[in-house]
Amino acid sequence: MDEKVIFLKDTSADADRTRDFYASFLNALRECGLEDKVQVVRVADIGIYNRGLVVKFADKDIVYVNVEEKDIKNIVAQTVKEGKVIEKFLFKDEPKQLRIVLRNCGEINPENIDEYIAKDGYRALCKVVSDYKPEDVIEELKKSGLRGRGGAGFPTWMKWKFTRQTPETQKYVICNADEGDPGAYMDRGVLEGDPHSVIEGLIIAGYAIGASKGYFYVRAEYPLAVERVEKALKQAYDYGFLGKNIFDSDFSFDIDIRLGAGAFVCGEETALIASIEGKRGTPRPRPPYPSVKGLWDKPTSINNVETLANIAPIILKGGQWYASIGTEKSKGTKVFALTGKVKNSGLVEVPMGITLREIVFDIGGGMLSDKGIKAIQTGGPSGGVIPKEYLDTPVDYENLQKLGSIMGSGGMIVMDEDDCMVDIAKFYLGFCVDESCGKCVPCRIGGYQMLSILNKITESQGQIEDLDKLKRIALAMQKASLCALGQTAANPVISTIKYFEEEYRDHIVNKKCRSHKCKHLVNYNVIQDRCKRCKVCVINCPVNAISGDKEKGFFVDPKVCVRCGKCFEVCKFNAIAKE
Amino acid sequence: MTENTKNMQEEIANLVEKWKGKEGNLIMILHELQNYYGYIPRPAALELSRALETPLARIYEVITFYNFFKLSPPGKHTIALCMGTACYLKGAPVLLNEIKNLLNVEEGQTTKDGLFQLDVVRCLGCCGLAPVIKIDEKVYGKVQKSQVMGILSEYGNHNQEG
Incomplete structure (x- = not known):
């Protein structure tokens, strides 16, 4: 039987x-x-x-x-x-993750070029220089629908075509690996895990646009990534994938490394170019675009790490294959750095069109604690928050933009009920104010003014007119700033006001922070039923704000209290309440 | 001319020689200088200005623009406290206060005994471990306030030797 x-x-x-x-x-x-x-x-x-x-x-x-x-x-x-x-x-076993960019990460030894070659590495390069005209490469990319993964989502084939079209003998390609978003590390993952895939993409980009020289602009704060790229470049030279007459063709190509030095604004194309030229990384007005006048005034194409890592698979499997993944206008996959209050933090690569809910709950394993999800932040300091009502939105460039956020480079931060939206807006804006290069007035002054209003609100000095003021300054920054940093710096504020205006009003009118994050808006009280009269709080209070005796109980004087939270921390009986 | 300045002149002459003819070399030279000295000493910047035939102001304009370059010598151990979004949400501000209190030092400063330098950095790129503190090359993940003192004590006795 x-x-x-x-x-x-x-x-x-x-x-x-x-x-x-x-x-x-x-x-x-x-x-x-x-x-x-x-x-x-x-x-x-x-x-x-x-x-x-x-x-x-x-x-x-x-x-x-x-x-x-x-x-x-x-x-x-x-x-x-x-x-x-x-x-x-019936359980339909569709793997939610699809690894194209991260195809080799964790699979091969990133310091050994032979392992990359064994995974079809540099085959796309060989195919391109032997059988493809540069125009064919651009055509293949057009079919694939690949868009720049650095944030704005400009079609890669157009960028390459414009740079190719500009009549000039000397042209450059640059790999932008100056990942500066707080809370995002996609590029680091790829550079440390599979540097050759990016190098191969950069060489193919050079071939397609007719450049003989490429630069890797890498963040100096990523020493391991720098080291791996340096090693990988040397190996590629040794194997003849870089240098003169690659695969016995007429095509010669060199790559140099340039280190960033900690300036977020250098993610902006023209600022990045200034930095490679050895100057202060300040942006300049566009046009002329880098595809016409870029590095040392020569036509230049700047591509993000993730974009370049997509190139070889597209060449090998065809643009049509790539276009079959994703949504109508956003093709292929996107790598996200899923972090925050989620169970499984990490890099995830998913096909475009997947919903936020699937990313957070199916791949991320749900929330870290029993606190409910409140919002998801995408796009870093240039992006916005997406409240939980929109969790079922399919992720692509257009949808995120409609919701007032952006795809950005791929930071995805999960926030729960403990996170105060005013505080979050202040955090991101503070970042942009810090990183503003100071060249143009809207960004330099506008950011500073918005930040002081937010500080006022979180310090219980807010007035209801402040909301309007914030919106007006934000509009001015969006319209008049010189580069994307200033144009988008207000986004976190705008989107939190859009979805969580109630919370702002709570701060301003009721002088309350429901997440207890803004310390000036929190009052500490002794819960008399739970208090065991042990006096630990009294002893630990640095300003003697707690008084009383064993009979009557103890009380916090809000006028003296400096809201340091020490009493809350030291009480063993949870007898201190935050309100 | 002291031995020191002679060495510095040679060192810088070598660097300039290495990067000669490569356009946009200033930032890369500054990186190497900082690797060597731990910061960019003023005499080195002066010497570099002579060797590159670049005005000193041009060099300082670049040094002061980028967060990475330092103008004063770092402490013996550098504490890099991550203030990226994930770390911020998971309690980095609390850790920062604790370190400031324990060491009596502000961000960007060095303790009086020169043992620690406290830097607040934007993102160390290991958000999965948030909140993160990096001391020299060692990364401490999921740090809680109560652990801070223990971690710092691994690096010697602060303040006691002055």
Whole structure:
């Protein structure tokens, strides 16, 4: 008698009812007289998460998810007894992640070029220089629909075409690896994990636009990435993938490294160019665009690390293949640095069009604590927050823009109920004010003024007119700033006002911060029922704001209290309340 | 001419020689100088201005623009406290206060005994470990306020030797 095996696991996040389901299964099997023919096994892990009861039929290679107690009879009668598949429970095994950019990260030794070559490395380069005209490369990219991954999402093929078209003998390509967004490390991941994939992309870019020289502009704060790129470049020279007459063609190409020195504004094209030229990294007005007048006034194409890592797979598998992934206007995949209050922080690469919910809950494993999700921030200091109501939005360039955020370079920060939106806006704006190069007035003065208003609001001095003032200054910055840093610096403020105006009003009118983040708006009180009169808070208070005696109890004097939170920390009985 | 300035002249002459003919070399030379001295001493900047035939103001304009270049010698150990978004959300401001209190030092400054330099940095790129403190090359992840003192004490006795 051949025995069938069924595996069971309750994968709900809140409870494990596997044992109850097990009993129900045995009952149902007994009713059908199958108890001797089918073995039911409870397992501790089944490789699927947050899908309720998961039932795996070992002999049939079928997996059911989200099964409820009441369904079990039906499942035993139909699937076990008659072998019929019930569609509605069927688990369709679509891997949510799709690794194109990160294809080799963690798979190969990044310091060994042979391992990269074994994974089809430099085959795209060989194919391009032997069989493709530069125009063919650009055509292939056009088919692929690849857009720049640095933030703005400009079609890569157009950028290359414009640079190619400019009549000039000396042209340059630059890889922008000056990743400066706080809370994002996609480029670092790729440069440290698979530097050759970026180098190959840069060489192909050079071939396509007719450049003989490329630069890697890498953040000096990433010493390991710098070291790996240096090693990889040397190996590529040794193997003849760089230098004169690559693959015996007429094409010669050199790459040099230039280190960034910690200036966020250098992510902006024209500022980056100034920095490579050895100057202060201040932007200049465009046009002329770098594709016409860039590095040393020569036509220059600047591409992000992630964009370049996409090039070789597109050449090898064809633009059409790449275009089959993603949404109508946003093709391919995007790497996100998923961080914040999420269970599994890390780099994820997903096809465009996936929803935010899938990224946070299916891939990220849900929230870190039992505090509910409040919002997701994308695009770093140039982006905005997306409140939880929009979690089911498919991620692509257009959708995020519609919501008042941007795709950005790929930072994705999950925030929960403990995070104060005014505080978040202040954090991002503070970053941009710090990093503003000071060249143009709207950004230099506008940012500073907005920040002082936000400070006022969080220090309980806010007035209701401040909201309007913030919006007006923001508009001026958006319209009149010289570069993208200033134009987008107000985005975090605008988007938090858009979705969380209530919270701003709470700060201004009621002088309350519901997340207890803004310390000037928090009042500490002793909860008399819980207080054991141990006086630990009294002893630890640095300004003697707590007084009273053992009979009457202890009280915090809000006029003396400096809101340091020491009493809250030292109380062992949770008898101090924040309000 | 002292031995020191002679060495410095040679060092800088070598550097300039190495980067000669490469356009836009100033930032790269400054990187190497800082690697060597730990900061950019004024005499070195002066010497560089002579060797490159570039006005001193041009050199200082670049040094002061970029966060990475320092004008004063760093402490023996550099504490880099990450203030990236993930670290900020997970309590980096609390850690910063704790360090400031324990060492009696402000951001960007060196303790009086020269043992520690406290820098607040934008993102160390290891957001999965937030909040993060890096001391010299060692990274401490998921740091809690209560652990700060223990971590600092690994680097010797602050203040006691003055």
